[in-house]
Ligand code: FES
């Protein structure tokens with residue numbers, strides 16, 4: 001894996017340069033597995049949901065015979081988005097000129113096309129992309145010939161299971177969305193270290209031991225993991241006692257966060273998506289185990305929400321600094337920020 005000499009960060013102008021984002025879209029986001037949504041959204045035949053994978057619009061559909069499929073959500077006529085939101089349909093019809101596709105993506109009807117000699121419906125189906133799942137989580141890869149999702153997930157499902165969490169019985173709570181005036185890499189790098197926790201997350205640090213000797217950072221080929229044990233004498237507003245004895249905060253390359261707070265069975269999962277060179281969209285799907293009490297859930301959501309609000313301020317401040325010019329790069333702490341170095345190495349490899 002590539003490394004940057006002397007523990008430097010990426011060049012600061014990579015965090016605002018539109019040309020870098022174009023390259024990232026082409027060389028990263030068009031060829032990686034990304035979390036798209038939940039299996040319960042496409043449980044029934046004909047059910048679909050749309051998603052945007054860092055600039056690549058996709059629709060995920062459950063076929064009549066039960067097969068899960070995904071396509072670029074781009075009309076083969078003149079490029080309109082075909083579907084919006086989620087729902088259930090017999091066919092997928094583009095709202096512009098009513099080209100109509102089957103749930104298998106084939107073009108079934110195009111008004112007036114019978115009067116156009118030589119019009120060939122065959123080659124004009126929606127473009128298929130790869131789709132796969134892990135428990136209730138649906139993943140999509142814009143590369144139609146992608147290697148199986150399991151290759152990318154690696155040991156990650158094992159680590160989650162070892163925490164005592166059965167993903168197959170999770171109950172979906174809610175999706176929480178947020179926007180940031182910051183590059184997606186600023187947001188990702190913020191997730192990848194807890195060096196800032198003691199300084200910037202006082203509530204979190206009362207509960208989770210963020211000290212350098214207790215908080216564990218582990219890099220795997222396709223993901224990284226942070227383990228946050230509960231403080232022996234926690235005294236925050238959130239009660240972290242329960243079967244999950246320490247927090248797990250995973251980051252699956254290039255942009256997916258998967259979080260288990262200590263306490264009762266819970267998991268949140270969601271991507272960090274570039275919405276522009278200096279703009280990021282995120283969402284998190286929150287799940288809990290079947291028997292977790294609402295009062296604990298409310299406390300956990302508030303506890304996590306507070307961390308999120310604090311991070312938003314931090315990353316937007318970073319963006320204002322790195323965009324300014326004048327300073328060429330930053331300096332990483334080789335130990336406390338080694339997951340950022342790992343992320344930057346994967347990024348360099350992908351862009352090379
Ligand atoms: S763009 Fe879809 S039918 Fe014309």
Ligand SMILES: [Fe+2]
Pocket residue numbers: 190191196197201307311
């Ligand atoms: Fe943070």
